[in-house]
Amino acid sequence: MRSWPISFWVFATTLPLFAGNVLPPDLGNGRPGLSIIYESSNEYCVFVDEALEKSWKSGDDWDADYRFGPIKILAESNFGSEKLDPNNIVHYNTKDLFPFNEQTVFTGDGFFGAKWFPRETLVFSANSAGLLLSKDVYALARARYGLMTNQWFLGKIGTNIFYWETENPAKVYFRSANDEHPIYYFKLPKAVDQVFGVKKAVSFNKDVGFCVLRKLSWFEVFENCGTAQAQPTFIEFSLKNAKH
Numbered sequence: 001m002r003s004w005p006i007s008f009w010v011f012a013t014t015l016p017l018f019a020g021n022v023l024p025p026d027l028g029n030g031r032p033g034l035s036i037i038y039e040s041s042n043e044y045c046v047f048v049d050e051a052l053e054k055s056w057k058s059g060d061d062w063d064a065d066y067r068f069g070p071i072k073i074l075a076e077s078n079f080g081s082e083k084l085d086p087n088n089i090v091h092y093n094t095k096d097l098f099p100f101n102e103q104t105v106f107t108g109d110g111f112f113g114a115k116w117f118p119r120e121t122l123v124f125s126a127n128s129a130g131l132l133l134s135k136d137v138y139a140l141a142r143a144r145y146g147l148m149t150n151q152w153f154l155g156k157i158g159t160n161i162f163y164w165e166t167e168n169p170a171k172v173y174f175r176s177a178n179d180e181h182p183i184y185y186f187k188l189p190k191a192v193d194q195v196f197g198v199k200k201a202v203s204f205n206k207d208v209g210f211c212v213l214r215k216l217s218w219f220e221v222f223e224n225c226g227t228a229q230a231q232p233t234f235i236e237f238s239l240k241n242a243k244h
Contacts, residue, residue, distance in 0.1 A: 023075050023126035028099035030157045030200040032209070032234075036107065037066065037079065037092045038122060045079040046097075046124070046131075048072045066094060075131065095122070096211060098155040098197030101144075103127060106137040106155075108196050118152070119196075145177055155198035157208050160239075162198045172198075172210060174242070184242040189235065191215045199234075206236035 023046065027034075033049035050070050066084050073084075083092075097105040104125040123134040134140060141153035145161050154162040154172065162174045171185045172195060188195070194213040201209045214233040 023131065025126065026102055027074075027124075027126040028102050028104050028156070030099040030155065030198070032199045032202055034097045034105065035066075035094050036097055036124065037094055038107075039079075039092070043078045045076040045084065046074045047076075048074065066092070096197070097124070098199065098211075099157065100125075100137065100140065100153075101156055106197075108137070146180065154195060154210070157198055157200060162208070162210075164195055182244060184239075184244055186210075186237050186242055188212070189214075192233075192235070201236040203236050205238065207239045209234050209236040 031048065033051075034046075035049060036044060036046050038044045045066075047066060048071060049066070050072055071084070095107040095109065097107060100106050100123065104123065106121050106123040108119040108121050118138055121135065121137040123137050123140060124131050138147075138153055141147045141161070141163075142149070145153070145156075147153060147161075147163055150166040151163045151173075152166070154164060156162070156177060159176055159178070160174045161177045162172055164172055170188050170190075170192075172188060173183055173185045175181065175183045188210075191214045192212045193215045196211040196213070199209050199211065201207050212233055212235055214231055214235075
């Protein structure tokens with residue numbers, strides 16, 4: 001076991017966003033539909049896409065979208081319901097939120113082919129002061145969970161942290177947040193091109209799900225008239241089927 005006596009927040013530059021709204025203490029529980037629209041420190045909306053949570057299943061598109069609702073707003077600043085009108089011409093950029101720990105979540109953006117990481121990240125945390133922001137989830141993960149420089153954090157579900165390694169793009173590794181060993185992994189399907197983060201599974205017989213970008217088959221590309229080569233896809237796994 002590796003000890004980390006120094007608070008990992010020392011390694012992050014944080015900014016208080018608001019103190020009025022109280023986010024749930026289990027903000028980082030990994031629920032599938034949790035998302036944020038973030039325009040600035042004074043203009044944002046944290047919400048849950050309830051429609052996505054109710055109907056989501058393995059193989060579906062994981063991108064949340066406030067326009068398809070219904071949604072449940074957990075906190076907002078200068079972003080009332082009038083701005084979230086689905087008929088509004090302006091379509092805001094929705095970012096999915098992945099769990100860092102019980103009270104902390106992060107985003108991960110970027111489509112860079114095989115050079116996935118580091119992604120552009122934003123880290124939000126619920127505490128007594130409100131929501132805090134950092135721009136580097138990887139520095140936090142190295143400080144808090146002891147990840148190495150070639151290991152890229154994907155999220156934490158329960159007591160396990162999930163990550164990807166530069167040398168092994170076809171695998172997602174996980175281990176206890178408190179121990180370096182033992183280490184387990186899932187082998188990703190060949191069609192998976194990128195991994196964005198981990199969330200709780202929605203299928204009753206699965207444990208975790210990964211938000212990935214899946215390369216389309218030639219037939220699917222043909223069906224889309226060549227307009228898309230890949231699509232966001234949610235794939236689920238059972239922990240008991242992981243390899244050691």
